[in-house]
Amino acid sequence: MKPSAIRFSGQLLPAVLLLAGAAVMADPPVHRGVVAETGLRYWEWDGEGVLFRLTQRLPDQTRAYFMARGFAPDQADRIARRCVFQSMFKNTAVAGAPSVTIDLADWRVRHAGRESRLLTREQWRQNFPGSALPKAAAIALEWSLLPTQQEYAPGDYNWGMSSYGLAPGTVFDLAFSWIREGRRLQGRLNGVECAADIHPEPQP
Amino acid sequence: MMPWHPTPALLALFTLLASSALFAGQPPQRLKEIPERPQAPDFSLRDMDGVEHRLSAYRGKVVILNFWATWCPPCREEMPSMQRAWQQLKDEDIVMLAVNVGEDEDRIFEFTASYPVDFPLLLDLDSAVIGNWPVRGLPTTFVIDPQGRIAYRAIGGRDWSAAGLLRKIRALR
Numbered sequence: 185m186k187p188s189a190i191r192f193s194g195q196l197l198p199a200v201l202l203l204a205g206a207a208v209m210a211d212p213p214v215h216r217g218v219v220a221e222t223g224l225r226y227w228e229w230d231g232e233g234v235l236f237r238l239t240q241r242l243p244d245q246t247r248a249y250f251m252a253r254g255f256a257p258d259q260a261d262r263i264a265r266r267c268v269f270q271s272m273f274k275n276t277a278v279a280g281a282p283s284v285t286i287d288l289a290d291w292r293v294r295h296a297g298r299e300s301r302l303l304t305r306e307q308w309r310q311n312f313p314g315s316a317l318p319k320a321a322a323i324a325l326e327w328s329l330l331p332t333q334q335e336y337a338p339g340d341y342n343w344g345m346s347s348y349g350l351a352p353g354t355v356f357d358l359a360f361s362w363i364r365e366g367r368r369l370q371g372r373l374n375g376v377e378c379a380a381d382i383h384p385e386p387q388p
Numbered sequence: 389m390m391p392w393h394p395t396p397a398l399l400a401l402f403t404l405l406a407s408s409a410l411f412a413g414q415p416p417q418r419l420k421e422i423p424e425r426p427q428a429p430d431f432s433l434r435d436m437d438g439v440e441h442r443l444s445a446y447r448g449k450v451v452i453l454n455f456w457a458t459w460c461p462p463c464r465e466e467m468p469s470m471q472r473a474w475q476q477l478k479d480e481d482i483v484m485l486a487v488n489v490g491e492d493e494d495r496i497f498e499f500t501a502s503y504p505v506d507f508p509l510l511l512d513l514d515s516a517v518i519g520n521w522p523v524r525g526l527p528t529t530f531v532i533d534p535q536g537r538i539a540y541r542a543i544g545g546r547d548w549s550a551a552g553l554l555r556k557i558r559a560l561r
Contacts, residue, residue, distance in 0.1 A: 249459070337541075341544035343460065
């Protein structure tokens with residue numbers, strides 16, 4: 185091997201790769217937009233090996249979903265009015281890369297100068313204790329929500345509802361985190377808006 | 389020695405290589421290999437035709453065990469690929485079982501009008517079986533080796549007819 189080649193691979197190539205990596209990292213990881221088919225808004229973090237997306241759910245969508253699974257109207261309404269999003273978390277790293285873990289209990293909702301937590305499966309179980317729900321309804325609630333704790337190998341993902349405990353139409357910031365190889369990484373979605381409680385009618 | 393200056397085109401190439409290596413946008417279909425292959429929890433559930441299936445009765449065969457529900461978008465999305473995989477695997481001592489969590493026959497029957505499959509759909513009506521498995525979200529799929537041990541896991545949907553996945557499954561026989 186020529187001396188110049190040794191110098192290139194030993195010194196310059198790492199620098200170039202670092203630059204390339206920095207260029208990748210410099211891409212803004214946050215995207216927002218509107219789902220063309222529904223008109224509902226979404227917020228997305230796509231960076232540092234994870235993809236996290238929140239898509240609005242109209243309170244009426246959530247009411248209809250839970251009533252179809254055995255919830256009484258007032259029970260479905262209690263969930264629907266607590267700012268529910270369709271959510272997706274994915275480990276987008278390549279095969280062989282480390283798994284990531286999340287714990288929704290570590291995530292923070294910031295609104296009007298206050299900080300709060302998500303309403304997780306465990307909180308909803310407490311909200312509907314014991315025999316408050318038919319068995320099928322309780323099972324649907326449990327499995328419809330994004331898992332509170334999960335380990336995602338590369339390529340793994342979950343879909344599920346997530347609830348932020350705020351009134352329809354509220355705007356909030358979400359600080360979320362995940363752990364890879366023992367290191368906590370953080371992301372942030374600002375200006376996330378709970379869907380308003382509107383009741384669209386079919387157009388004539 | 390001549391100094392080396394990367395051209396913008398070369399830098400762009402490195403950027404592309406680095407980004408694709410670190411964070412693939414559309415990764416190939418993957419399964420997580422489970423270290424030390426723990427024994428799969430046994431269960432017995434009936435299918436849509438009332439036939440009872442005991443997992444341990446399939447010892448000696450590879451079993452693809454999927455937990456799903458009709459309301460779960462990635463479950464619906466992967467179901468046709470499971471059927472395609474099943475068409476290729478069913479004569480190869482490989483079993484495919486899809487355990488529905490918490491829904492009744494009527495709802496599943498309605499679902500199969502849009503997503504026809506001919507592998508067994510099992511009914512875990514009270515979610516007792518899924519509670520014994522390391523599942524936190526749907527869909528989750530396990531591949532069980534002929535010794536009844538969990539060899540692979542997939543959280544979220546996959547294209548089960550992808551050649552790479554079929555190769556891994558067949559290699560367990």
